[in-house]
Amino acid sequence: MENDELVQNILLELRRGTLSIAVLSQLSKEEYGYSLLKALSDKGLEVDQSTLYPLLRRLESQGLLQSDWRIMDEARPRRYYVISTQGKAVLAKLKQEWSVMAETIQKMLQ
Amino acid sequence: MSLIDRYIAEVGRHLPEKNRTDIEAEIRSMLEDMLEESGYQAKSAEEKVIAETLEQLGDPKLLASQYAPSRRYLIGPGWYDVYLQTLQRVLYIVLPIFATVTFILTLADNPLDFVNAVGEAVGGAFGVGLQILFWITIVFVFLERSDEVPYQARTKSKAWTVAQLPKVPHKRQISIGEALTDIVMDLFIFLWIALPLFQNWLQGDTESVPFLNPDLWNLWFPIFFVLMTLNLIHDVFKLKIGNWTPTLTAANVALCLASIIYVVALVATQQVINPAFLATLDSTQISELRNVTTWSTWSVNISAAILVGILIWDMVNSVRLARRLNERPGTLVITKSVS
Numbered sequence: 409m410e411n412d413e414l415v416q417n418i419l420l421e422l423r424r425g426t427l428s429i430a431v432l433s434q435l436s437k438e439e440y441g442y443s444l445l446k447a448l449s450d451k452g453l454e455v456d457q458s459t460l461y462p463l464l465r466r467l468e469s470q471g472l473l474q475s476d477w478r479i480m481d482e483a484r485p486r487r488y489y490v491i492s493t494q495g496k497a498v499l500a501k502l503k504q505e506w507s508v509m510a511e512t513i514q515k516m517l518q
Numbered sequence: 519m520s521l522i523d524r525y526i527a528e529v530g531r532h533l534p535e536k537n538r539t540d541i542e543a544e545i546r547s548m549l550e551d552m553l554e555e556s557g558y559q560a561k562s563a564e565e566k567v568i569a570e571t572l573e574q575l576g577d578p579k580l581l582a583s584q585y586a587p588s589r590r591y592l593i594g595p596g597w598y599d600v601y602l603q604t605l606q607r608v609l610y611i612v613l614p615i616f617a618t619v620t621f622i623l624t625l626a627d628n629p630l631d632f633v634n635a636v637g638e639a640v641g642g643a644f645g646v647g648l649q650i651l652f653w654i655t656i657v658f659v660f661l662e663r664s665d666e667v668p669y670q671a672r673t674k675s676k677a678w679t680v681a682q683l684p685k686v687p688h689k690r691q692i693s694i695g696e697a698l699t700d701i702v703m704d705l706f707i708f709l710w711i712a713l714p715l716f717q718n719w720l721q722g723d724t725e726s727v728p729f730l731n732p733d734l735w736n737l738w739f740p741i742f743f744v745l746m747t748l749n750l751i752h753d754v755f756k757l758k759i760g761n762w763t764p765t766l767t768a769a770n771v772a773l774c775l776a777s778i779i780y781v782v783a784l785v786a787t788q789q790v791i792n793p794a795f796l797a798t799l800d801s802t803q804i805s806e807l808r809n810v811t812t813w814s815t816w817s818v819n820i821s822a823a824i825l826v827g828i829l830i831w832d833m834v835n836s837v838r839l840a841r842r843l844n845e846r847p848g849t850l851v852i853t854k855s856v857s
Contacts, residue, residue, distance in 0.1 A: 441544070442551035458576050461548060462584035465541070477543075486551075487544050 427455065427463060429506060432472060432491055432499045440486040464489050472498055521568050522549055525578055532582035541585055549575075593658050601658045608650055614699065617643040618706065630714060632729060633817075690760035691839050697757035704750045711742065731792045738784055745777055762840035774833040778826050785822040 434447050441461050448455055467473045472495035479485050491499065526549075530542050552571050553563050575581060583590075593601050621639035628634065714728065752769055759766055784790065791814045 440551075441548050442555070456576075457548060457552070457574070458581045458584060461544065462581075465585060484547060484550060486547050 435491040438488045438490045525572050528578040529582045534586050613643045700753040708746050727795045767840040770836045774829045790818045
């Protein structure tokens with residue numbers, strides 16, 4: 409019971425740390441919040457809306473994303489997000505770091 | 519107003535003004551997406567479905583706080599230590615000086631009214647202390663907000679070097695300032711008690727009634743002056759040596775114990791305040807204070823209790839510091855060896 413809670417807490421921190429990478433990687437083409445949520449979920453990453461939306465804002469304010477209100481497919485206006493040039497550079501760097509980290513942890517766990 | 523409107527209004531209430539409208543619009547659009555996903559048009563969805571969707575999003579206050587990771591504190595970890603240090607230093611320097619000056623000036627105005635002078639000094643120092651606390655806090659709140667990025671985010675990018683290590687703070691256990699303060703306090707107490715006592719006697723003043731009981735001249739005042747002189751000598755050595763060496767500590771413990779015994783015995787057996795002085799009070803301005811005697815006994819007892827408390831603390835503190843004299847930070851003192 410208690411262990412479950414501890415595991416959940418640590419997983420939460422893990423996810424929070426990796427979520428930015430996941431989001432940046434999925435925004436090479438424009439997505440609005442909900443479609444991104446679906447895209448992440450389809451690939452197996454379940455995220456809370458209340459986490460994802462503010463994160464998009466934060467990444468945008470850091471210059472890693474660009475966004476616009478737009479009407480597509482004759483639907484309601486939605487805010488679309490896409491990765492910026494700076495975001496692409498950061499993502500490339502993050503990819504490298506991530507594979508090193510994954511490898512290191514993997515080695516330790518064997 | 520629909521549930522959705524109410525929810526968005528509640529989120530908006532906790533959002534920063536700057537991009538409130540925009541975030542509100544985005545949340546509305548997100549909610550509509552969620553409803554459409556469950557097969558409803560936002561306009562015609564049932565109350566129950568809307569409620570479920572909103573509950574999925576959770577507490578509006580929490581959602582808003584995710585959008586605005588603003589500083590939800592006055593002074594953060596980056597400034598807190600500096601803030602405390604500054605506050606402490608300024609208070610330590612300003613308050614004693616202010617209290618002393620106020621005391622002397624008030625006493626100069628009205629040489630026999632200690633109670634009033636002490637009251638003015640303590641009350642004034644309290645007020646000044648509050649002012650200092652307030653203004654220093656305000657300054658640091660502004661400093662905190664002048665940092666563009668909050669502390670935690672900042673420390674990651676800035677490399678820490680050993681050059682940033684502060685000097686070992688206490689080469690001396692007893693700082694020069696502390697020792698000097700003690701000496702000044704000794705002289706001050708000495709004069710405070712002695713001056714009025716001798717004033718009456720020197721000036722051949724038989725008119726004014728002394729505050730402290732003249733009967734104490736037989737034994738108690740002389741002992742007091744002996745104790746104070748020893749204390750003064752001890753404090754000069756504190757200044758000179760700077761550390762709680764065994765001799766200095768032993769002397770301190772002895773002096774404190776002697777003083778405690780003196781104070782307790784004095785208060786328990788003697789009438790400290792001159793009964794004649796109380797009588798003049800009774801007959802003059804404070805006649806409405808019927809229980810002047812009770813009041814004076816109480817204030818003497820409370821002062822004595824505070825004094826004893828300070829003495830005990832002083833004693834304990836010196837012993838505690840004496841034990842740490844030869845420790846280096848991070849070294850263990852092994853008292854028992856394991857066989």
